[in-house]
Amino acid sequence: MTPAQSVVTEQTDAHWDAIIAGAGPAGALAARRLAAAGHRVLLVDRRRFPRDKTCGDALIPDAQACLARNDLLERVRALAWPVAGGEVHSPGRLRLEIDCPTLTVPRRLLDATLAAAAVEAGACFGVGAVEDVTDHGDEGVSFRVAGREAPLRARVGILATGAHVGLLERAGLLERQRASAVAIRCYLRSRHRIDQMVVSFDRSILPGYAWIFPVGDDGDGTWRYNVGCGVVLRAGDETGPQHALRAMLERFLREFPAARALVDGQVGREPTRGALLRTGLNGARPxxxxxxxxxxxxxxATFPLTGEGIGKAMETAELASDAVALALSTRTLAPLAEYPRTLVRALQPRYLGYAVAERWVGRAWLADLVVRRALRRPHVRATLNDILHERADPQRVFSLRGLTRALVT
Ligand SMILES: Cc1cc2nc3c(=O)[nH]c(=O)nc-3n(C[C@H](O)[C@H](O)[C@H](O)COP(=O)(O)OP(=O)(O)OC[C@H]3O[C@@H](n4cnc5c(N)ncnc54)[C@H](O)[C@@H]3O)c2cc1C
Structure with a gap:
C-alpha cells in the first residue's frame, strides 16, 4: 500500500501540532497515534515511499504484539510470510531449536503500509530531507526542510531518523556518534526450501552472527530468502568491518551447510546492501x-545481540506519542518529562540483559556453553524461549547469577 504523499514545498502548511522527521516504523506509528488523537501531524521523510530499508525483515513477537495493540497486525500479516520457529547454531555448530513465531515482511512493504496507516488516521506525509531542527521550548520547534525557504513550525517535534543521527546532534541530543553495529543483507532466490529462521553465531563472524530468513514463496518452485550478517562495532573500527562483512557473508554462503544448499539451488540474487545499527537504548538523550x-x-532502541529493532522502535513511539498527546491537549510541555522516565522503567532492564548476552556470545566457548546447557536442560531452553517472547528478563540467563543457576540446576 502506497501512502498519499506530496513533496514539501513553499506551499506546504507552515504550522502543525507535531512534526515527525523520519517515517520508518517509529515515526509512522507515532504519526498514526497522534493523528488518531485528533492532532495535526506532518510526517516527513527524505525518501519517497515505497522505499527499501536494509533490514532482516523479521517481525519477532514484540513487533507483532505492538502492531496488534495498534490495530495493525492483520493488515501486516496479510503481506507477511509466517515462519513457525528457528534454529540457532553456536560457534561450535551445536544446533538449538527455538520457538519464535515470526512474520517476515520486506521493509519496502511494511514501511509503506505503516505510513499509509498514519495517513489514513489523518497525518500528512511530506517528502523532504530535514536539514535542521531547533527546539524553542514553550515556543515549539522549527524544522528546516530542503526545497523550502521558511522553516516549518510545530508545537512539538519528534526525531525518528533511525541510525542517521545528524539532526539529534544539531539538537544537542546526541551523546555518542559511533554506531553500535553494522550489518549487510541480500535477497536470494533458490529452489532449495528452508522453513525455519536460521541464525549462526559463526566463529568467523563473532562478535556477530549470520542469518537466513525465509521471506516468501514465488509459487514456481522457488523461495525467497533474506540472507545477511552483522558484527558489533568497537571504538575505531567503523569502516574496516564493512569491507570484512562482505567477505564474511560470501564465506558463510560457501561454508555453512544450509546456506550452501541455498546457493546450490540459487536462481537469482539481488545486490548486497549494508546499514548501521544503534543498540542498547543509549547513545542519545530521548x-x-x-x-x-x-x-x-x-x-x-534496537536490541544488542539480536539487532532486532522494529518492535522496540514502535514501542518507543507508543510511549513518546502518549506523552506528546498529553502535552498537546494540556498545552504544557510538562508531560514530556514522563517519556524518558517511562523508557527507563518499561524498557531499560531488557537492554541490560541483551548487552551482557552480546558480550558473552562474542566469546565462542561461552556461547557454546550456554547452548550446550540449553540442549541438556529443558528449563534453560524454556527460559531462552521466554526471553525471546519477553516473558522473562534476559538476565535470568545472561548474568553471572543466571549462568551459575543454569550450570548447577
Ligand atoms: C541489515 C540489518 C538487518 C536488520 N534486521 C532486523 C530484523 O530482522 N528485525 C528487526 O526488528 N530489526 C532489524 N534491524 C533493525 C531495524 O532495521 C531498525 O531497528 C528499525 O528500522 C528502526 O526503525 P526506526 O523507525 O527507528 O528507523 P528507520 O527504520 O531507520 O527509519 C528512519 C527513517 O528516517 C528517514 N530519515 C533519516 N534522516 C532523515 C532526514 N534528515 N529527514 C527526513 N527523513 C529522514 C529515513 O529515510 C527512514 O525512512 C536490522 C538492521 C539492519 C541494518
Missing amino acids: WAGGALLAVGEAIG
Whole structure:
C-alpha cells in the first residue's frame, strides 16, 4: 500500500501540532497515534515511499504484539510470510531449536503500509530531507526542510531518523556518534526450501552472527530468502568491518551447510546492501527538556545481540506519542518529562540483559556453553524461549547469577 504523499514545498502548511522527521516504523506509528488523537501531524521523510530499508525483515513477537495493540497486525500479516520457529547454531555448530513465531515482511512493504496507516488516521506525509531542527521550548520547534525557504513550525517535534543521527546532534541530543553495529543483507532466490529462521553465531563472524530468513514463496518452485550478517562495532573500527562483512557473508554462503544448499539451488540474487545499527537504548538523550523528543533507533532502541529493532522502535513511539498527546491537549510541555522516565522503567532492564548476552556470545566457548546447557536442560531452553517472547528478563540467563543457576540446576 502506497501512502498519499506530496513533496514539501513553499506551499506546504507552515504550522502543525507535531512534526515527525523520519517515517520508518517509529515515526509512522507515532504519526498514526497522534493523528488518531485528533492532532495535526506532518510526517516527513527524505525518501519517497515505497522505499527499501536494509533490514532482516523479521517481525519477532514484540513487533507483532505492538502492531496488534495498534490495530495493525492483520493488515501486516496479510503481506507477511509466517515462519513457525528457528534454529540457532553456536560457534561450535551445536544446533538449538527455538520457538519464535515470526512474520517476515520486506521493509519496502511494511514501511509503506505503516505510513499509509498514519495517513489514513489523518497525518500528512511530506517528502523532504530535514536539514535542521531547533527546539524553542514553550515556543515549539522549527524544522528546516530542503526545497523550502521558511522553516516549518510545530508545537512539538519528534526525531525518528533511525541510525542517521545528524539532526539529534544539531539538537544537542546526541551523546555518542559511533554506531553500535553494522550489518549487510541480500535477497536470494533458490529452489532449495528452508522453513525455519536460521541464525549462526559463526566463529568467523563473532562478535556477530549470520542469518537466513525465509521471506516468501514465488509459487514456481522457488523461495525467497533474506540472507545477511552483522558484527558489533568497537571504538575505531567503523569502516574496516564493512569491507570484512562482505567477505564474511560470501564465506558463510560457501561454508555453512544450509546456506550452501541455498546457493546450490540459487536462481537469482539481488545486490548486497549494508546499514548501521544503534543498540542498547543509549547513545542519545530521548528529550532535552524542551519541545523535541527522539524515538526508535535514533535513541539506540534496537536490541544488542539480536539487532532486532522494529518492535522496540514502535514501542518507543507508543510511549513518546502518549506523552506528546498529553502535552498537546494540556498545552504544557510538562508531560514530556514522563517519556524518558517511562523508557527507563518499561524498557531499560531488557537492554541490560541483551548487552551482557552480546558480550558473552562474542566469546565462542561461552556461547557454546550456554547452548550446550540449553540442549541438556529443558528449563534453560524454556527460559531462552521466554526471553525471546519477553516473558522473562534476559538476565535470568545472561548474568553471572543466571549462568551459575543454569550450570548447577
Ligand atoms: C541489515 C540489518 C538487518 C536488520 N534486521 C532486523 C530484523 O530482522 N528485525 C528487526 O526488528 N530489526 C532489524 N534491524 C533493525 C531495524 O532495521 C531498525 O531497528 C528499525 O528500522 C528502526 O526503525 P526506526 O523507525 O527507528 O528507523 P528507520 O527504520 O531507520 O527509519 C528512519 C527513517 O528516517 C528517514 N530519515 C533519516 N534522516 C532523515 C532526514 N534528515 N529527514 C527526513 N527523513 C529522514 C529515513 O529515510 C527512514 O525512512 C536490522 C538492521 C539492519 C541494518
